[in-house]
Amino acid sequence: xxxxxxxxxxxxxxxxxxxxxxxxxxxxxxxxxxxxxxxxxxxxxxxxxxxxxxxxxxxxxxxxxxxxxxxxxxxxxxxxxxxxxxxxxxxxxxxxxxxxxxxxxxxxxxxxxxxxxxxxxxxxxxxxxxxxxxxxxxxxxxxxxxxxxxxxxxxxxxxxxxxxxxxxxxxxxxxxxxxxxxxxxxxxxxxxxxxxxxxxxxxxxxxxxxxxxxxxxxxxxxxxxxxxxxxxxxxxxxxxxxxxxxxxxxxxxxxxxxxxxxxxxxxxxxxxxxxxxxxxxxxxxxxxxxxxxxxxxxxxxxxxxxxxxxxxxxxxxxxxxxxxxxxxxxxxxxxxxxxxxxxxxxxxxxxxxxxxxxxxxxxxxxxxxxxxxx
Numbered sequence: 001x002x003x004x005x006x007x008x009x010x011x012x013x014x015x016x017x018x019x020x021x022x023x024x025x026x027x028x029x030x031x032x033x034x035x036x037x038x039x040x041x042x043x044x045x046x047x048x049x050x051x052x053x054x055x056x057x058x059x060x061x062x063x064x065x066x067x068x069x070x071x072x073x074x075x076x077x078x079x080x081x082x083x084x085x086x087x088x089x090x091x092x093x094x095x096x097x098x099x100x101x102x103x104x105x106x107x108x109x110x111x112x113x114x115x116x117x118x119x120x121x122x123x124x125x126x127x128x129x130x131x132x133x134x135x136x137x138x139x140x141x142x143x144x145x146x147x148x149x150x151x152x153x154x155x156x157x158x159x160x161x162x163x164x165x166x167x168x169x170x171x172x173x174x175x176x177x178x179x180x181x182x183x184x185x186x187x188x189x190x191x192x193x194x195x196x197x198x199x200x201x202x203x204x205x206x207x208x209x210x211x212x213x214x215x216x217x218x219x220x221x222x223x224x225x226x227x228x229x230x231x232x233x234x235x236x237x238x239x240x241x242x243x244x245x246x247x248x249x250x251x252x253x254x255x256x257x258x259x260x261x262x263x264x265x266x267x268x269x270x271x272x273x274x275x276x277x278x279x280x281x282x283x284x285x286x287x288x289x290x291x292x293x294x295x296x297x298x299x300x301x302x303x304x305x306x307x308x309x310x311x312x313x314x315x316x317x318x319x320x321x322x323x324x325x326x327x328x329x330x331x332x333x334x335x336x337x338x339x340x341x342x343x344x345x346x347x348x349x350x351x352x353x354x355x356x357x358x359x360x361x362x363x364x365x366x367x368x369x370x371x372x373x374x
Contacts, residue, residue, distance in 0.1 A: 002029025002329070002338035007171070010035060010073055010080045011054065012094070013347070016127075016151070017159035017187070018083030018111050019050040024164045025079075026053030027329035027338050033354055035059055035070055036347035038374065044346040046322040051344035057355065058348025058374060065373035067093045073358055075102045078174075079167050083111040086121050096182050106180040107170040111163050113154070115186030127154035130187035134158070136195050143212035158190030213264065215239070221270035222247060222261070225300055232283035233300035234290075236274075247295045251277050348374075 007030040011022040026032040032054035036043075041058040044051060060066040071094070074080060080099065082089050089095050089110075096108045113130040114120040120133075131137045131154040141147035163185035174180050201207035201214075213219040222238040238247040244261050247253065255273065260266040278286065283299050290297040301309060307318035307325050319328045322343035329338035351374050355365050368374045 001336055002027065003333055003336040005029035005336070007031070007079070008077045009033070010070070010077045012080070012082040012084075012089070013037065013040075013056075014083035014111070016083070017155045017163065018081055020156050020160035021109070021111065021163045021167075022054065022081050023050045023052060024160065025081075025167075027340065029336065029338060029341075030078075033057060033073065033358075034345070034347075035061075035073075037061070038066070038348070038372075041348035042346055044344060044349075046343045047324055048344040049321075049324065049326045052321055052326075053341045054345065055342075055350035055354050056345040056347050057351040059351075060373050061092050061094070063371065063373045064093075065368055065371045069355070069360075069368060069373060070094060071099070071102050072360070073354075074099050074106060076358055077103065077106060078171055079107040079109060081109045081111065081163070081167075086112065086116050100180060104179055105174050107167050107174060107183060108180065109163050109167045109170075109183045109185065111159055111185050113159075113187045115188060116182075116184045127151035127159075127187065130154040131158065131191045134188050134192035134195065136191045138209075139195070139198060139211060139217060141211050142218070143210070146211070153194060154187040154191050158192075158194055159185060159187040162190035162193070213267075219264065219267055221267050221274045224271065224274075226275055226278035228281060228283040228286060229279055230282040230284075234278065234283055234286050235298050235300055237296040239296070243294050243296050246293060250290050250293065250295055253277060 004025060007025075009022065009025050009030050009032045011018065011032055011034045013019075013034055013036045022032050022034065034051065034054050034056040036056050036058045038058045038060040044056070059069055061070065099106055099108060110116060112121070113125045113127075114123065128137065128148050128151075136153050136158075137146045137148070140149050140153075163183060166183040166185055170181050170183050198207055202209060207214055211217055215223055218224050222236060222244055225233050225235045227233050236247060238244040241261065248258055251274070253274065257266065257273070258270060260270070286297075287299055291299070306312060312318060316328055318325055319340060321340050329340060332338070352365055355368075355374070356362070365374070
């Protein structure tokens with residue numbers, strides 16, 4: 001019953017950020033139909049978390065009848081998601097111009113690493129490459145080397161979420177203008193945008209353009225992760241003076257040297273002292289002392305521990321779908337509450353049901369099967 005109930009989205013099956021974007025639409029209540037390759041029919045499993053909440057049809061897009069089938073669906077859709085290199089959809093006969101001839105209101109979402117144009121547009125790449133040229137990777141890691149932040153910054157934050165936001169913006173605009181448009185979501189653009197605050201800090205002289213020496217990149221003694229005596233870790237983010245004072249109290253940091261709260265020149269030696277103090281107790285002991293206080297503290301939990309934390313359990317931050325523990329839909333709405341509507345489908349699992357629901361007659365579906373299009 002999410003806020004996008006009643007909207008219809010076609011997802012041309014891909015990898016990474018495309019499915020994540022489609023998952024977000026499905027989580028919010030949109031009817032998302034995933035168009036998988038006919039050759040992939042039967043593949044997939046309940047563990048494919050990003051494929052949850054939608055139905056799948058298997059279509060041979062190398063056959064004109066298969067392309068025509070998808071175009072018929074597009075005529076009735078509000079939006080389309082694709083994540084191929086530039087030009088692939090056009091070669092399939094499903095480019096924006098063809099689709100807009102069939103449905104002028106269609107929002108056509110394109111997810112790529114480099115974008116639809118530019119010198120690198122047709123080159124292969126992955127998340128780590130896209131966040132490299134945006135400046136994001138340079139800022140993340142230790143003083144010795146950049147460290148890839150999983151594929152959160154490019155694929156999902158700078159890619160899928162930017163595409164989802166852009167598509168919803170375009171859907172809202174189409175309701176006023178009656179015209180759809182192409183949304184060009186590039187991970188290079190999106191990850192660059194995520195760095196907006198740091199460009200501002202740099203312009204103001206608050207940020208050095210090197211890793212591990214700034215307040216938010218591990219340079220400060222009061223904003224970092226520390227290892228405990230049991231080998232587990234905690235995180236501290238005591239930026240404001242009153243929070244820093246409480247950190248000193250709870251951790252027993254009574255050395256006068258800690259008065260140099262915001263002096264970057266003192267941070268390296270103070271970090272060593274904080275590390276020694278934290279290493280004197282277990283993670284559970286520090287949780288007993290600091291958790292729930294204004295120190296700005298949390299234990300660093302692994303993927304098994306996170307769903308069991310009392311705060312996450314109280315908010316149902318994680319859910320069980322088909323026996324697989326996974327993050328619940330986010331954000332939350334107090335009236336049109338999002339929920340996971342179904343387990344990830346196998347490719348082609350719902351071909352006949354979807355086509356029937358979208359207006360295909362039984363005889364037409366049978367003919368498509370005989371033609372090998374589905």
